[in-house]
Amino acid sequence: MDLAFFLIQLLNGLQYGLLLFLVASGLTLVFGIMGIINLVHGSFYMLGAYLAWSLAGLTGSLAAAIAVGIPLTVLFGMALEWLLIRRLYERDHLFQVLLTYGLILVFEEMRSILWGDDVHGLPVPALLNVSIPLTETLSYPVYRLFISGVCLLLAFGLYLLIQKTRLGMMIRAGASNRDMVQSLGINIKLIYTLVFAIGVALAAFAGMINAPLSSVFPNMGGQVLIICFVVVVIGGIGSVKGAMAASLMIGLADTFGQVLVPEVAGMIVYLLMAVVLVWRPAGLFGKA
Amino acid sequence: MTPARTRLFALLACALLLALFPLFGGTFYVQLIAKVMILAIFAMSLDLLIGYTGLVSFGHAAYFGLAGYALALLGPKYEAASLWWSLPAAMAVCALFALVTGLLVLRTKGIFFIMVTLAFAQMLYFVFHDTKLGGGSDGIYIYNKPELKIGDFALANLDKIEHFYYFVLILMLAVYLLLRRVLGSTFGRALVGIKVNEHRMQALGFPVFRYKLASYVLAGALGGLSGYLAAVQFGFVNPEILSWHKSGQVMMMVILGGMGTLYGPVLGAFAFVLLQETFSNQAWFGSLAKHWQLAMGGFVVLVALYLPRGLAGLIERKAQPAVEEEEKPKEKP
Numbered sequence: 001m002d003l004a005f006f007l008i009q010l011l012n013g014l015q016y017g018l019l020l021f022l023v024a025s026g027l028t029l030v031f032g033i034m035g036i037i038n039l040v041h042g043s044f045y046m047l048g049a050y051l052a053w054s055l056a057g058l059t060g061s062l063a064a065a066i067a068v069g070i071p072l073t074v075l076f077g078m079a080l081e082w083l084l085i086r087r088l089y090e091r092d093h094l095f096q097v098l099l100t101y102g103l104i105l106v107f108e109e110m111r112s113i114l115w116g117d118d119v120h121g122l123p124v125p126a127l128l129n130v131s132i133p134l135t136e137t138l139s140y141p142v143y144r145l146f147i148s149g150v151c152l153l154l155a156f157g158l159y160l161l162i163q164k165t166r167l168g169m170m171i172r173a174g175a176s177n178r179d180m181v182q183s184l185g186i187n188i189k190l191i192y193t194l195v196f197a198i199g200v201a202l203a204a205f206a207g208m209i210n211a212p213l214s215s216v217f218p219n220m221g222g223q224v225l226i227i228c229f230v231v232v233v234i235g236g237i238g239s240v241k242g243a244m245a246a247s248l249m250i251g252l253a254d255t256f257g258q259v260l261v262p263e264v265a266g267m268i269v270y271l272l273m274a275v276v277l278v279w280r281p282a283g284l285f286g287k288a
Numbered sequence: 289m290t291p292a293r294t295r296l297f298a299l300l301a302c303a304l305l306l307a308l309f310p311l312f313g314g315t316f317y318v319q320l321i322a323k324v325m326i327l328a329i330f331a332m333s334l335d336l337l338i339g340y341t342g343l344v345s346f347g348h349a350a351y352f353g354l355a356g357y358a359l360a361l362l363g364p365k366y367e368a369a370s371l372w373w374s375l376p377a378a379m380a381v382c383a384l385f386a387l388v389t390g391l392l393v394l395r396t397k398g399i400f401f402i403m404v405t406l407a408f409a410q411m412l413y414f415v416f417h418d419t420k421l422g423g424g425s426d427g428i429y430i431y432n433k434p435e436l437k438i439g440d441f442a443l444a445n446l447d448k449i450e451h452f453y454y455f456v457l458i459l460m461l462a463v464y465l466l467l468r469r470v471l472g473s474t475f476g477r478a479l480v481g482i483k484v485n486e487h488r489m490q491a492l493g494f495p496v497f498r499y500k501l502a503s504y505v506l507a508g509a510l511g512g513l514s515g516y517l518a519a520v521q522f523g524f525v526n527p528e529i530l531s532w533h534k535s536g537q538v539m540m541m542v543i544l545g546g547m548g549t550l551y552g553p554v555l556g557a558f559a560f561v562l563l564q565e566t567f568s569n570q571a572w573f574g575s576l577a578k579h580w581q582l583a584m585g586g587f588v589v590l591v592a593l594y595l596p597r598g599l600a601g602l603i604e605r606k607a608q609p610a611v612e613e614e615e616k617p618k619e620k621p
Contacts (some may be wrong), residue, residue, distance in 0.1 A: 011314070031399055035399075037399045037402055038404070041372070067522035078444065084589070084593075087593060091596075093344055093398060093399055093402060094344045094539075094543070094547075095543075095592045095593075095596060097346060097539065098539060098540065098543055098588060098591065098592040099588070099589050099592035099593065101536045101539070101588060102584075102585045102586065102587070102588025102589040102591075102592060103585065103589060104536075104581070104585070105581045105584055105588065106581075106589070107585075108581065108585075109579045109581045109582035109585065110582065112579060113579055113582070131365065136400055165415065165541025188557065226406065226410050226532065229403040229406060229407060230403075230407050232403065233400060233403050233404055233407065233557055237399060237400065263418065263419055263420075264418070264419065265418070266414030266415075266418040267411050267414050267415060267418075267439065268406055270408065270410065270411035270414070271411070273404070273407055274392060274408075277392050277393075277396065277404065278392065281395040281396055281400075282396075282400070283400075285308060
């Protein structure tokens, strides 16, 4: 493996990891703050990808599709939280699993009815559809760098939101003691709705922005969901920092695994998880 | 009549009904009910974890699939395997997998446990999906059904659907009685105690971790039994039998039927397949029949919201409201 090839894989791994972070951070927030195990999170990723595909078909550009699609998904997330997820806060995890599993089936079939079962491609936006030459034969697409950059920006934004703003303070307080926050006169229900909607928007955005690279296909949500579970387990529940570290680990391990040992690549992330579990059962950044 | 006696009579009546069914049911329905009874064994094995030990496993399909693959890979390719060794071998493989993963997953709790069991099942899925070991995503055919012979005398010919049906029925009843026995013992009572309050059981001196591991391994082996039977019935294994949708379905059966009762999961398996057949009935639902998962998903949501104790909960509330000796499902404070 020469240097240019190594560099390409490294960048691919980082880009994949950063993308995973967008999905996994929402998952870990919903776990950590609301105490909900949300299987339907992967469906939001799928929803984003399909929205990007159909809206880009209507408007002619991915940027416009994202601009229209994100508010739609935020509204969708808020409505879902208000209608169903809200009823799960006091319930056993078992029923959270069951209800959100049922929702997966519903969304997957809705997708099939609305958009069909075909695989669709989406062109990379023309402005970003260039490559940086590395050697005479190898080059690196700018769009992937663009995705990495946007993901990093969003991750930084999320950090600022949670650690530095008043809203973030309320969110963190809500995670540690819901009743106390409520009796201080803060509308904790609204905060939960917001957190859930932020998670939905992040996952959907990841689906949108990655659609030109991954294409749009049935059951794409399930794959991402399970990998994100592994990310959350490795990183520790509720830890955004942990989600970032674990996402990058998984992204790199999976990408290099695909190249070096393609036969067992599918298992590598799970083995990594097993090792972390032996070493730290609550995850890298989890509180034991 | 005492409640225990009512229950015994109901059980005997159901067993008799199932035993007589092949006399008047057509081949299609005999096949279908055999499939349902296999799922009932699968659901009972998961109920041991969810309903009695308080371990919400979301990776139970691993055992269902693993046993099928064990039969396909360990048995001779063009001859029939003997059931006497292939069934115990398949269950032993599952028990071993449960033992190894159990040592890891039982270190975790709550949401973690759910995700980690799912992840291990998914790892197994990729083992069979990505490597050549089990024929990749195409799977493997099992050309010959296992033989059930003593010397040269064939006890049953599993190729015949009636024989297979009765074989499955006997095993389902055997699993039911075995689990009743286990749950009635000190060990079983201790498991329920662990579900309700693990720390208290620890303080009372019970080896909590070992008990949970034993329960996990037993559930894995019995899940393997059902997977073995399913592989025999369909003569075919592929990675889909390990998929997480399978784990979701069996969890649905347990809760729909009523967790924490043994007959609940059996009812759940029947109800689930009945619903599946109804929603995918073309004559009733026309072009929507293809999308039966939509109705099923909606139904799952409703069960989660409004029927936490399942069908068994409905029956017991009707039958004897006073005799509520089973623990209520644990609600988080």
